[in-house]
Amino acid sequence: MTLQHCISPYNFxxxxxxxxxxxxxxxxxxxxxxxxxxxxxxxxxxxxxSPHLLNTLNxxxxxxxxxxxxxVYMSFSSIYNLDxxxxxxxxxxxxxxxxxxxxxxxxxxxxxSVEAKALQNSVKSELCCNIGLATTVFPYGSKYEKTCVETExxxxxxxxxxxxxxxxxxxxxxxxxxxxxxxxxxxxxxxxKGFTYELFMHDSIFASIHIxxxxxxxxxVLTDLIIKLANDDVAFRKAFYPLDRKYSIEEKAxxxxxxxxKIISKLSPxxxxxxYKKEHFPLQNSxxxxxxxxxxxxxxx
Numbered sequence: 001m002t003l004q005h006c007i008s009p010y011n012f013x014x015x016x017x018x019x020x021x022x023x024x025x026x027x028x029x030x031x032x033x034x035x036x037x038x039x040x041x042x043x044x045x046x047x048x049x050s051p052h053l054l055n056t057l058n059x060x061x062x063x064x065x066x067x068x069x070x071x072v073y074m075s076f077s078s079i080y081n082l083d084x085x086x087x088x089x090x091x092x093x094x095x096x097x098x099x100x101x102x103x104x105x106x107x108x109x110x111x112x113s114v115e116a117k118a119l120q121n122s123v124k125s126e127l128c129c130n131i132g133l134a135t136t137v138f139p140y141g142s143k144y145e146k147t148c149v150e151t152e153x154x155x156x157x158x159x160x161x162x163x164x165x166x167x168x169x170x171x172x173x174x175x176x177x178x179x180x181x182x183x184x185x186x187x188x189x190x191x192x193k194g195f196t197y198e199l200f201m202h203d204s205i206f207a208s209i210h211i212x213x214x215x216x217x218x219x220x221v222l223t224d225l226i227i228k229l230a231n232d233d234v235a236f237r238k239a240f241y242p243l244d245r246k247y248s249i250e251e252k253a254x255x256x257x258x259x260x261x262k263i264i265s266k267l268s269p270x271x272x273x274x275x276y277k278k279e280h281f282p283l284q285n286s287x288x289x290x291x292x293x294x295x296x297x298x299x300x301x
Contacts (some may be wrong), residue, residue, distance in 0.1 A: 001038055001115040002122040006155060006188055010244055012126065020127075021032040021153060021215070024167045026181040027188040034186030035159040041207050041298070048090040055088050058107040061096050065103060068096060073158055097143065101142045106135045110209065123155075123211060132212035138163065138201045147196040153213040154197075156189040160207035164200040167188055183208075205298065229266060231233070235259060 005300055009027070033040075047054055061068040067218045073096065075087040096102035110116040110133055123131055137160075138144060148154050156165075158182035162184045183189060183199075183206070191197045197205070236259065268270075 002117040003119070003126045004122075006119070006123075006157060007190070010012060016127075019190055019192070020213075021192050024163065024197075024268065025119050025190050025191060026183065028165075028184065029186045029188075030184070031157075032184075033073045033184040035157050038113070038119055038125055038157070039135060039159055039209060041160040041205075043111045044135060044207065047106070047109075048094070051087070051090075053087065056141060057088075057109055058083070059093075059280075060105045060107060060219060061093060061102050062105065062144070063096070063102040064102055064157055068102060091116070094182070097139050101139055103138045103139070103142060103144055109135050123213070127213060128216050130214045130216075132210075132214060134210040134212075136208055136210060138206040139198065139202055140203065140207075143198065143200050145196065145198040148191050148193045148212075151193060151215050151217055153193055153215065154189075154191040154192065155211040155213065156183075156188075156197075157209040157211070158187045158206070159209065160185055161204035163204070163206040164202055166198045166200075167191055167195055167284070169195045210240070221272055221275070225266060225271065227264065228275065229277065233262065235262065239247050 004012060007027070010019070010025070046056065057068075061073060070085075071090050072160065073091070073092040074085055076083040077086050078084075093104060110120070120133075123129070123175055162182055165181050165183050167179045167189070181189075189197070226236065238255075
């Protein structure tokens with residue numbers, strides 16, 4: 001499983017040049033279980049029935065009023081004045097899910113599979129970025145709205161059910177596709193930074209993978225380059241004094257010119273490539289234990 005698999009039929013060049021950081025798209029494939037090799041709803045339900053794994057994950061429950069306090073569906077013990085999570089209560093979570101129209105989000109989680117790891121590695125290496133992960137299950141009748149912040153684009157991969165999605169931004173932008181769609185199992189939505197998206201689960205449970213693309217900006221590249229230069233060259237580590245203290249304006253100008261020349265001499269594609277090799281973006285790993293199913297998002301209790 002690769003980034004190309006997620007954005008097909010667009011190729012990588014079209015994705016980067018026409019959509020990344022620019023405009024949204026939705027791909028309707030009519031291919032159920034397209035993302036099955038990465039995750040299935042059954043995989044998420046296995047978590048509900050594995051107390052050990054459930055207790056190790058970062059879980060959020062969200063309703064129309066906002067995020068529900070974790071002490072409502074978790075137990076804690078106080079050790080040396082620190083609250084340590086001891087249990088997550090699946091039954092309580094599902095009560096909020098089915099009767100409170102609350103969204104269950106597994107932050108930073110994908111199953112520990114070859115395909116899931118391959119997807120993470122592909123996105124990071126192809127786009128030279130770090131990623132944020134959330135596997136989210138939305139109940140029937142719920143609504144969710146979020147704005148993608150600057151420097152962060154979103155890939156949304158639908159792997160169960162369907163929902164309505166609306167994508168917009170405050171200022172007008174010419175988009176090649178309408179901004180209201182139905183997302184079905186196997187579809188992909190892309191939401192660039194600065195856009196807001198809304199999901200409405202009108203007649204089905206909906207489950208999706210949210211991959212936040214935390215892009216490497218030129219500001220970060222230049223900052224990292226200067227940090228590297230400072231580690232290698234003492235001139236960057238000399239103390240700075242206000243102009244009216246130790247040095248004259250002319251002397252300050254000479255120092256700045258010298259530092260500028262050092263930076264410019266290192267600004268090359270080769271140096272940037274050296275700073276941002278594939279291993280610069282490590283994989284996130286999880287482990288899932290198979291146990292007999294007891295709880296289910298598809299069944300009310």
